[in-house]
Amino acid sequence: MRYFFTSSLFIGALGQWLTGYFAYNALTRLRFNLGYDVTPAPWFFRLRNFFGEDITPPGFDEPAMVLATLFSLIGFLLCSGVLTDWLKMCAGQRPHLTHGAQGKPEWTRYINVDVNHKVIGIQYGMSSIFILLVGGLLAILFRLELAMPGLQFLDGDSYNTLFSAHGIIMIAAIFAGVGAMTNYLGPVMVGASDMAFPRLNAFSYWVSVPSALILIAGIFMGGWDTGWVGYPTHSTSTTMAGVQMFLLGFYLNGFSSIASGLNLVVTTIYMRAKGMTYFRMPIFVWAALAASILQMTVTQTVGVALTMVVAERAIGLDFFGAIADPTLVAAGVPTGDPILFQHLFWFYSHPAVYVWILPGLGIISELLPVFSRKPLFGYKWIALSSVGIALVGSIVWAHHMLTSSMEPMWKVPFMISTLFVAVPTGVKFFSWVATIWEGKMRFQTPMLFVLGAISVFLLGGLSGPILGTIATDMHLHDSYFVVGHFHATIFGGFVFPFFAAIYYWYPKMTGRMYNEALGKLHFWIMVPGFWVMSLMQMRVGMQGMRRRIADYGPDLGIAAEQALITVATLAIGWSILIMLYNLVSSARSAEKAPANPWGSRSPEFQSPSPLPEFNYDAPITVVGDPYDYGIEDATYVVVPGAAGD
Amino acid sequence: MSNHKNNSSNTVHFSIIGVLIVVCTLAVYTILTGAVPFTDISIGYGLFEIPQAASAQAQPIDWLFDAHFWLIAFLFAVIVVPLLYSIVVFRQEEGDETDAPHIHGNTALEIAWTVVPLIFVAAFIVWGWQSYFAVLAPSDNEVTIRAQAYKWDWDFYYPEHDNMFSKSIVVPVGQPVLLEMQSRDVIHAFWVPAFRVKQDVFPYDTNALEKNFANADYSSNYDHYKPQIMRFTPIEEGVFRVRCAEICGTSHYAMLAHVFVLSQADYDLWVAGEYKLPADPDFLNAQPGDGYYLDELDDYLNGTGEFDPSAGGDEEPAVEVEDESAAVDGTDES
Ligand SMILES: [Cu+2]
Numbered sequence: 001m002r003y004f005f006t007s008s009l010f011i012g013a014l015g016q017w018l019t020g021y022f023a024y025n026a027l028t029r030l031r032f033n034l035g036y037d038v039t040p041a042p043w044f045f046r047l048r049n050f051f052g053e054d055i056t057p058p059g060f061d062e063p064a065m066v067l068a069t070l071f072s073l074i075g076f077l078l079c080s081g082v083l084t085d086w087l088k089m090c091a092g093q094r095p096h097l098t099h100g101a102q103g104k105p106e107w108t109r110y111i112n113v114d115v116n117h118k119v120i121g122i123q124y125g126m127s128s129i130f131i132l133l134v135g136g137l138l139a140i141l142f143r144l145e146l147a148m149p150g151l152q153f154l155d156g157d158s159y160n161t162l163f164s165a166h167g168i169i170m171i172a173a174i175f176a177g178v179g180a181m182t183n184y185l186g187p188v189m190v191g192a193s194d195m196a197f198p199r200l201n202a203f204s205y206w207v208s209v210p211s212a213l214i215l216i217a218g219i220f221m222g223g224w225d226t227g228w229v230g231y232p233t234h235s236t237s238t239t240m241a242g243v244q245m246f247l248l249g250f251y252l253n254g255f256s257s258i259a260s261g262l263n264l265v266v267t268t269i270y271m272r273a274k275g276m277t278y279f280r281m282p283i284f285v286w287a288a289l290a291a292s293i294l295q296m297t298v299t300q301t302v303g304v305a306l307t308m309v310v311a312e313r314a315i316g317l318d319f320f321g322a323i324a325d326p327t328l329v330a331a332g333v334p335t336g337d338p339i340l341f342q343h344l345f346w347f348y349s350h351p352a353v354y355v356w357i358l359p360g361l362g363i364i365s366e367l368l369p370v371f372s373r374k375p376l377f378g379y380k381w382i383a384l385s386s387v388g389i390a391l392v393g394s395i396v397w398a399h400h401m402l403t404s405s406m407e408p409m410w411k412v413p414f415m416i417s418t419l420f421v422a423v424p425t426g427v428k429f430f431s432w433v434a435t436i437w438e439g440k441m442r443f444q445t446p447m448l449f450v451l452g453a454i455s456v457f458l459l460g461g462l463s464g465p466i467l468g469t470i471a472t473d474m475h476l477h478d479s480y481f482v483v484g485h486f487h488a489t490i491f492g493g494f495v496f497p498f499f500a501a502i503y504y505w506y507p508k509m510t511g512r513m514y515n516e517a518l519g520k521l522h523f524w525i526m527v528p529g530f531w532v533m534s535l536m537q538m539r540v541g542m543q544g545m546r547r548r549i550a551d552y553g554p555d556l557g558i559a560a561e562q563a564l565i566t567v568a569t570l571a572i573g574w575s576i577l578i579m580l581y582n583l584v585s586s587a588r589s590a591e592k593a594p595a596n597p598w599g600s601r602s603p604e605f606q607s608p609s610p611l612p613e614f615n616y617d618a619p620i621t622v623v624g625d626p627y628d629y630g631i632e633d634a635t636y637v638v639v640p641g642a643a644g645d
Numbered sequence: 646m647s648n649h650k651n652n653s654s655n656t657v658h659f660s661i662i663g664v665l666i667v668v669c670t671l672a673v674y675t676i677l678t679g680a681v682p683f684t685d686i687s688i689g690y691g692l693f694e695i696p697q698a699a700s701a702q703a704q705p706i707d708w709l710f711d712a713h714f715w716l717i718a719f720l721f722a723v724i725v726v727p728l729l730y731s732i733v734v735f736r737q738e739e740g741d742e743t744d745a746p747h748i749h750g751n752t753a754l755e756i757a758w759t760v761v762p763l764i765f766v767a768a769f770i771v772w773g774w775q776s777y778f779a780v781l782a783p784s785d786n787e788v789t790i791r792a793q794a795y796k797w798d799w800d801f802y803y804p805e806h807d808n809m810f811s812k813s814i815v816v817p818v819g820q821p822v823l824l825e826m827q828s829r830d831v832i833h834a835f836w837v838p839a840f841r842v843k844q845d846v847f848p849y850d851t852n853a854l855e856k857n858f859a860n861a862d863y864s865s866n867y868d869h870y871k872p873q874i875m876r877f878t879p880i881e882e883g884v885f886r887v888r889c890a891e892i893c894g895t896s897h898y899a900m901l902a903h904v905f906v907l908s909q910a911d912y913d914l915w916v917a918g919e920y921k922l923p924a925d926p927d928f929l930n931a932q933p934g935d936g937y938y939l940d941e942l943d944d945y946l947n948g949t950g951e952f953d954p955s956a957g958g959d960e961e962p963a964v965e966v967e968d969e970s971a972a973v974d975g976t977d978e979s
Pocket residue numbers: 349350353396397399400
């Protein structure tokens with residue numbers, strides 16, 4: 001306990017709340033003294049309970065809330081200590097990178113600022129699962145509401161807050177999960193001892209924590225009803241002030257994305273082991289590289305869009321036409337245009353989906369050869385298809401706007417580019433099938449999750465083109481079909497591969513083996529549960545159910561499907577709790593894992609479990625191809641001092 | 646997958662898979678649509694059933710839907726059949742710890758499965774293009790109806806009838822309609838599932854809307870008048886629900902309106918103020934099995950049945966339409 005209360009996590013969070021508290025207090029006092037209609041108050045608590053009552057104190061001041069939130073982030077960063085080394089550098093000192101637990105128990109590294117990429121990877125992983133549970137809980141709440149027609153225990157505003165928060169909180173969880181995989185695996189797979197910029201790496205993680213806290217806090221500080229897209233003019237005019245917390249949390253999370261993307265790109269380019277050419281890298285590194293390049297280059301536009309909404313709300317700038325000043329209009333001054341936001345937003349948010357799924361698809365490609373005992377079929381094609389998806393995926397953004405006020409002709413090129421995404425995606429599917437073909441497959445839990453991922457991602461992929469052609473999208477746009485499609489894409493492209501990765505590298509991370517029976521139980525509940533959920537979501541969408549609605553009419557005849565979706569959601573929730581129990585209990589008591597439990601050729605499995613502080617005791621050399629299963633004595637890496645294999 | 650010792654057994658495998666892919670494609674198509682391909686047989690349940698089409702625009706769209714269902718069924722079969730086949734046939738045998746054959750890749754195959762999807766892509770680009778422009782195409786005898794969306798309701802105006810105001814869209818069957826839509830506050834979207842078409846409604850020129858909408862001359866006075874347009878031609882008589890499909894706040898879920906598609910004779914009566922429309926039914930109070938959409942209300946409108954308002958709680962069953970504003974008031978009270 002003592003270690004917890006002195007950890008970066010606890011002190012950072014405490015510092016964040018205190019800074020927010022005092023900043024709001026000071027700012028409202030200042031503005032009151034300057035003559036604004038503001039009540040000086042110690043706290044920007046703006047609460048809306050589930051009975052729909054707004055119990056906001058009078059005189060609430062939104063601009064002060066925005067600034068206080070920004071200050072609160074700085075408070076977290078300063079108190080957690082992630083900036084300490086940089087501040088010392090500014091003061092002319094040259095602090096050394098510190099490694100290890102500093103005399104505390106080993107587990108305390110995971111709740112303190114640490115520069116080791118594996119520690120950061122596991123920190124991301126634990127955050128991801130925690131945030132996933134929060135987002136999942138929100139989903140279960142509003143799924144219970146939707147199980148029957150009629151409003152049972154939520155009203156419009158609380159329902160809207162729950163689904164909006166579910167969306168963005170899950171996105172924070174996914175980014176953390178991607179960070180877990182790329183940080184833990186990236187450097188060790190290219191044979192490096194750490195990331196190129198270890199302090200920046202720690203910063204990437206520690207900025208994502210307060211931004212996730214801000215998002216979660218937004219639920220209680222007024223809530224918001226804009227969905228995770230936050231389209232103006234709704235986001236600029238809604239009275240639910242939690243929207244500011246959503247915008248800022250989303251925005252600040254972007255720092256984490258940009259910095260970690262940059263870090264991985266530099267690491268991959270400059271820190272590969274001797275002999276590791278680009279086409280000898282484990283395939284996951286290709287996927288992570290493509291995702292990182294995207295992350296590093298497109299996140300800025302959503303930052304711009306979110307800032308504009310924050311500014312329009314807080315200080316009245318007019319970008320999106322919420323303010324139709326009659327005198328301006330009469331003078332011929334055009335007001336803003338809400339479509340601008342949608343372009344900026346989707347220019348980022350479509351590629352962002354590829355940031356989430358490319359690493360997951362990389363995990364699929366990485367694990368299939370190991371469990372099929374066969375080379376990865378068409379390595380170069382799979383590697384380049386990741387880059388292809390990233391490139392094509394950058395020019396399809398307006399397929400999210402096929403029913404918007406865009407010029408009808410301008411929708412056509414986006415339909416065309418969207419359909420082209422099918423080509424590199426198809427290359428991946430066909431190569432996976434060819435890898436499995438004649439493979440002597442073993443069905444341990446990681447392989448089961450990989451196969452489940454392929455099946456679910458197929459469901460997501462196949463339901464894509466029907467949304468890409470404009471005529472059919474006119475029916476399906478903003479319907480529940482989109483919800484089904486999107487969840488299939490994300491579960492197949494991120495969630496299932498992420499779980500596969502957790503089970504697969506669990507012995508490498510902890511040095512212990514998980515419980516195989518519980519792992520399989522998790523799989524056999526979650527995959528059928530997901531199929532039912534997703535197919536039923538698509539079905540009700542086809543029949544006319546809109547997305548983002550707190551209630552639906554019985555006239556659609558979809559009540560049975562809705563109940564089924566809710567049951568399936570609960571099954572998924574329980575299966576994830578089984579996984580958590582498995583991971584936690586196995587870490588304490590399970591048998592010690594061997595260095596290479598899967599017979600993998602990947603470099604990290606040639607080093608002991610858990611990995612040493614700097615991954616390899618001496619620099620490794622690459623002398624062959626990564627997936628030469630089926631050839632006696634084909635060597636991939638030479639790891640000095642490794643025992644035997 | 647060539648150069649391998651058991652080429653002949655591969656031929657057997659591929660033959661079996663070929664047959665299974667055909668069977669699987671037909672089966673998946675049947676499950677998706679509920680219709681057995683190349684026959685008139687319906688299995689009574691289609692996973693991806695679409696509501697019955699009620700507009701001319703639905704025809705090219707449904708044609709494209711059907712093409713997509715074939716594509717989904719075929720691609721599903723192409724991936725899942727060999728995948729499951731491998732799992733069943735090639736899985737590790739008990740105690741076999743050796744590796745599988747070293748098959749590295751096959752450039753011809755890779756090129757094939759890059760190029761063949763390109764052909765599908767090309768086909769869907771052409772079909773997507775054609776169906777889209779079929780949906781956009783104007784007709785000669787269009788009637789314009791102006792729609793205003795706001796939190797959380799719809800208003801409609803009939804420029805042809807001196808900007809007559811109505812809470813519902815009322816059109817004669819077969820009449821092509823050009824909807825000019827505008828929002829007073831945030832983005833909404835107009836969607837009637839049976840018509841298939843959907844259009845977001847943007848809040849352009851909210852200033853002009855503050856003026857008297859009904860009397861405004863948009864063509865000359867307001868440079869900023871930029872309505873979003875959408876076309877539909879109803880081909881079935883009945884009552885259809887308009888659903889706002891863009892999240893717009895607290896009561897987004899309840900932002901509904903109705904399209905009454907009447908016979909030409911009934912429509913003329915309605916324009917003359919002599920036709921009763923039922924009050925806006927409150928969908929939250931409707932009970933499952935009412936079917937009051939295409940059954941009871943339809944009968945009611947066609948004068949062959951009685952509209953049973955009991956499902957709608959205490960609201961008035963119908964409003965005498967003396968003049969248009971009275972109709973609105975009556976509806977609002979309900
Ligand atoms: Cu997209």
